[in-house]
Amino acid sequence: MGLQERKRQILKAIIENYIDTAEPVGSKSLTVAFDRPISSATIRNEMSELEEMGYLEKPHVSAGRVPSYAAYRLYVNELMDSAAGLTAEIDAIRMELEGKLHELDDLAYTASRVISSMTNQTTVSAVKSSGAKVQKVELIPTDNGHSYAVVLITASEVKSKMFRSYEPIDQSAVAMLSTALNLALTENRVEYLLPSIARSMGADASVFRLADAVIKFIEEVEREGDGNKVHVEGAEKLLNMREYQDASKARELMEYLSDSEKVMDMLDEAGDEPIGIKIGSELGDPRAKDASFVFTTYDIDSHTKGIIGIVAPTRMDYHRACAHLTAFKQAVRQLGSHPTDIGENDEHR
Helix, strand or coil, X not given: CCCCHHHHHHHHHHHHHHXXXXXCECCHHHCCCCCCCCCHHHHHHHXXXXXXXXXXXXXXXXXXXXXXXXXXXXXXXXXXXXXXXXXXXXXXXXXXXXXXXXXXXXXXHHHHHHHHHHHCCEEEEXXXXXXXXXCEEEEEEXXXXXXXXXXXXXXXXXXXXXXXXXXXXXXXXXXXXXXXXXXXXXXXXHHHHHHHHHHHHCCCCHHHHXXXXXXXXXXXXXXXXXXXXXXXXXXXXXXXXXXXXCHHHHHHHHHHHCCHHHHHHHHHHCCCCCCEXXXXXXXXXXXXCCEEEEEEEEEEECCEEEEEEEEEECCXXXXXXXXXXXXXXXXXXXXXXXXXXXXXXXXXX
């Protein structure tokens, strides 16, 4: 049912006032919220009608009103100001991501830390992968050739592991092994590499043993990457919210958000909208009935998709959450169009 413009303005003012103060909103506090003066009596009448329409609720201990779930849904669909024009936020998030992605962390963990830090809110980040394909191998000699740091690079993370050889390995042989490994990865022929080395150098050769260890590491990383990862950052920040000062209530919400199936369902259900918003009962679980989840999805590579979201009470600042997630998505897109070749930069190694 469409609302008249004055009712829309009053409802928008009530919602934004309640988001800021967490206190029920009365008619007197709204008289200064409009360009043209509106009397308290007129506002009270409009508020009564909005209550009858299901957009406002009246707490028992207060003469003021608070928004209903229906009011928040109307607000995010029609009344909230646009989150466009976020050049500064995009640049700040992009710079944060550029710095953090150089660390040996996975993207879900990095994204949730960056957004939680910038918004001072609890964030949930997840990655759904149908296979973490290793794209490049680095073999970095240490300890005079007795040890090697093996670095595996996928589209979403970097993994490293140390391998020790009982005898030093000739550097030219290691360089050839590195070239052969990367060529085999490119051509999807890794399984043929070890038999070839055995035929040419023997199964007792140090290079063969190193190749065997590296290939097993590659298989391990790709096997672990074939699945879902969920990370919750800043859970303690919920306790700063009036609605979740009851620790047991906050714990129930965290249990819900830590359920990878629940988060992945939202990722699978996400359509083409740049920002998704689920309010209260829309989350489909009684543990989350007083919370909202604002999220966005993004492609990491052809095998991997990510979701990052902000969770807070239903009176959360939806405009700010949407603005930061819009900026995050644009920053990820900019980084994706200017990829950094980790293998060519000694600083990253």
